[in-house]
Amino acid sequence: MVAQARAPSAAPGAPAGTAIDRRRQYYRFIYPALAIILAVIVFPWLFTLYMSVHEWKVGSAREFVGFDNYLKLAADQRFRESVGHTLYFTFLAVLLPLGFGTLAALVFHRDFPLRGLLRTIFILPMMATPVAVALVWTMMFHPQLGVLNYLLGLAGIPPHTWVYSPGTVISSLVLVEIWHWTPLVMLIVLGGLAAAPTEPYESAVIDGASRFQMFRYITLPLIMPFIVVAAVIRTIDALKTFDTIYVITQGGPGTSSETINIFLYLQAFAFYNIGYASAVVVVFFVLVVMLSLLLLYLRQRAKWT
Amino acid sequence: MDLTAKLKRLLDRGLFALSVLVVVSPAALVILWMLSLSMKTELENMEYPPVFLPGEFTLRNYVTVFENSPFGRYLWNSIVVSGLSTLVALLVGVPAGYGIAKAQAWRLAVLTLIARMTPGLSFLIPLYILFQFVGLVGTLWPMVIIHLVITVPIVVYVMISFFETLPPDLEEAALIDGCTAWQAFRHVALPLARPGIVVGAILSFIFSWNNFIFGAVLAGRETRTLPVAVYNVLTFEQVAWGPLAAAALIVTLPVLVLTVVIQKEIVSGLTAGSVKGG
Incomplete structure (x- = not known):
C-alpha cells in the first residue's frame, strides 16, 4: 500500500x-x-x-517481417473458414439467448411462489465451471448412449449426430451456449423490467390494450436499451468462446467447428507460430471492437428515429 | 359469467406455472443429470435406455477420482491460485475502486472494460514467453500472476460501482476533522464497504476458479488447477462416465454453492457491467 x-x-x-x-x-x-x-x-x-510484425517461432531467432503475418493471414484458407464459423456461431449464440432470456425475464418479473429459489436455480448455469458444463454436454451428445438422442426417440424423432458431424456441430455447440448464457441475458433484461415505470400500463389497461400489444408497444421499447447491452456483452463473449468448444470438439470433426479462438490457440500452442498467432490476436481484437461498436451504433440510431 | 372468469383465471395460472416449469427445467435437469451420472455404477451409466434414478446411490465414483489421480493436490492448487489472486486483487483493487470513484478517473475504468473485451489468449501468449524467459514455468506463480488478469478488473469494477453509491458525507466530515484521505478511506469508507468487498471477492474467486485456458497452457503436471485436471481425465484415461461426472461436480460444486450465497447481489445488477473475465 x-x-x-x-x-x-x-x-x-x-x-x-x-x-x-x-x-x-x-x-x-x-x-x-x-x-x-x-x-x-x-x-x-x-x-x-x-x-x-515478426516471424517468431518458439526456440528460434525472430526476424522483423513487417505486415507479412497479416498478409499471410488474409490468404489463409483455414483462417478464413474459422472467421466464417465464428460469425455463424456468434450470430446464433447471441440471437437465441437474447430471445429466450427476454422471455424468461418476463416470467421472472411476475410474482409467484418460490420465485427466489427458482431464479437461483435458473442462474446456476452461467456461474458453473465451463469445463464441467462441457463434460456433461459431451456425455449427453453421445450418439449411442447419450440422453439427448433418447429424449428425441421418446418424441419420435430419429437420432441426431450432434457434435459428431460437420453439418450439425456448430448448432449443437450453440445449444450448449444457449443453456450456459441465457441466464445472463435474463438478469440484464430483468433489471430493465424492474426499472420500467408502471403508469403506461395502467393507461393501456384502461384503453383496453391486449397483452401482446402492451408487450410490443410499451414493454419492448422500455427494455430495448437493456437488450442492446445484453447483445453487446453476449457478442463479446460468444466471439471469445473457447472452453466449451475446445473441450467438446477441439475444433472438429476436421476443422468444422474451428473458431478464430481455437485457430489462435492451435497456432500459438500446438504449432508455436508466435508471430503469426499474435497477428490473429490483433485481427480478432479489431473484430470484437468493431462488432460491439456496430451494435452500439445501431442502438443510437434506433434512439434517433 | 363469474364461472368463466374463474376458469379463465385458473387456465391463466396453469399456463403460467407451465411456463415457469419450461424456463427452469433445462438448468435443473442438466445439473440433476450430472448428479445422477456421478452416483450410478458404470454398469447403469452404460445402459440404454438411460437410467435416471440410480438403483443404488454410490459414492464410489468420487473415491475413484481421488484414487486415480492426485485430485487432492489439484484441488489445493485451485484454492491457492484463486485464493491468492483474489487476495492480491482485493489489496490493490479496493483502494483503486475508491480512488477511481473519488478522482473520477474514468479512463482507467474504460481500460479495465477493454481488458474484458480482449480474448484471454492475447494475455497468455506474451506472458507465457515472459514466464519462460524468467524461468518461472513449473511453479504456481505464473498461474497466480496471470489470474490477476481476471481478478483485478472484477474487483476494481465492483468496488467502483459500490463506492459511487456510498454517500460522501461521513468521509467529508472525517476530512474536515483533519483526517488524511487515507485515514478517511481506512476508517470510514472501508468498514462501510464490507458488503461490496464480499461480493467482489466471491465473483473474482468464481471466475478465477472457472478459468481453464490459462492453466491449460501454463500448468505442468504438478501445478494443474481443477478444470485442467478434469479435462485431462477426459482425454487421457479410459473414459468412464461416473468418475468423469463426479470430477466435473467436484470442480463446479464450490462455485454453485457460492452462487447461491450471493445470488441476491448477482441478481441486483452486478451483471450489467463486466463481471465475466478471461
Whole structure:
C-alpha cells in the first residue's frame, strides 16, 4: 500500500487545497492496481503488437517481417473458414439467448411462489465451471448412449449426430451456449423490467390494450436499451468462446467447428507460430471492437428515429 | 359469467406455472443429470435406455477420482491460485475502486472494460514467453500472476460501482476533522464497504476458479488447477462416465454453492457491467 506511508499531512487549519489537489490525492489509491494492470494487461497488448510484425517461432531467432503475418493471414484458407464459423456461431449464440432470456425475464418479473429459489436455480448455469458444463454436454451428445438422442426417440424423432458431424456441430455447440448464457441475458433484461415505470400500463389497461400489444408497444421499447447491452456483452463473449468448444470438439470433426479462438490457440500452442498467432490476436481484437461498436451504433440510431 | 372468469383465471395460472416449469427445467435437469451420472455404477451409466434414478446411490465414483489421480493436490492448487489472486486483487483493487470513484478517473475504468473485451489468449501468449524467459514455468506463480488478469478488473469494477453509491458525507466530515484521505478511506469508507468487498471477492474467486485456458497452457503436471485436471481425465484415461461426472461436480460444486450465497447481489445488477473475465 503506497498511500499508507503518508503521515497525516494537513495541519489543522491549513487550507484544504483546490478541488484538483484533492482529486490528485486519490490518484495514490490507484497506483498499485495501475502497476498490475500495466504489467499483466497493457504490456501483453503492446508486446502482442510487437510480435505480430515478426516471424517468431518458439526456440528460434525472430526476424522483423513487417505486415507479412497479416498478409499471410488474409490468404489463409483455414483462417478464413474459422472467421466464417465464428460469425455463424456468434450470430446464433447471441440471437437465441437474447430471445429466450427476454422471455424468461418476463416470467421472472411476475410474482409467484418460490420465485427466489427458482431464479437461483435458473442462474446456476452461467456461474458453473465451463469445463464441467462441457463434460456433461459431451456425455449427453453421445450418439449411442447419450440422453439427448433418447429424449428425441421418446418424441419420435430419429437420432441426431450432434457434435459428431460437420453439418450439425456448430448448432449443437450453440445449444450448449444457449443453456450456459441465457441466464445472463435474463438478469440484464430483468433489471430493465424492474426499472420500467408502471403508469403506461395502467393507461393501456384502461384503453383496453391486449397483452401482446402492451408487450410490443410499451414493454419492448422500455427494455430495448437493456437488450442492446445484453447483445453487446453476449457478442463479446460468444466471439471469445473457447472452453466449451475446445473441450467438446477441439475444433472438429476436421476443422468444422474451428473458431478464430481455437485457430489462435492451435497456432500459438500446438504449432508455436508466435508471430503469426499474435497477428490473429490483433485481427480478432479489431473484430470484437468493431462488432460491439456496430451494435452500439445501431442502438443510437434506433434512439434517433 | 363469474364461472368463466374463474376458469379463465385458473387456465391463466396453469399456463403460467407451465411456463415457469419450461424456463427452469433445462438448468435443473442438466445439473440433476450430472448428479445422477456421478452416483450410478458404470454398469447403469452404460445402459440404454438411460437410467435416471440410480438403483443404488454410490459414492464410489468420487473415491475413484481421488484414487486415480492426485485430485487432492489439484484441488489445493485451485484454492491457492484463486485464493491468492483474489487476495492480491482485493489489496490493490479496493483502494483503486475508491480512488477511481473519488478522482473520477474514468479512463482507467474504460481500460479495465477493454481488458474484458480482449480474448484471454492475447494475455497468455506474451506472458507465457515472459514466464519462460524468467524461468518461472513449473511453479504456481505464473498461474497466480496471470489470474490477476481476471481478478483485478472484477474487483476494481465492483468496488467502483459500490463506492459511487456510498454517500460522501461521513468521509467529508472525517476530512474536515483533519483526517488524511487515507485515514478517511481506512476508517470510514472501508468498514462501510464490507458488503461490496464480499461480493467482489466471491465473483473474482468464481471466475478465477472457472478459468481453464490459462492453466491449460501454463500448468505442468504438478501445478494443474481443477478444470485442467478434469479435462485431462477426459482425454487421457479410459473414459468412464461416473468418475468423469463426479470430477466435473467436484470442480463446479464450490462455485454453485457460492452462487447461491450471493445470488441476491448477482441478481441486483452486478451483471450489467463486466463481471465475466478471461
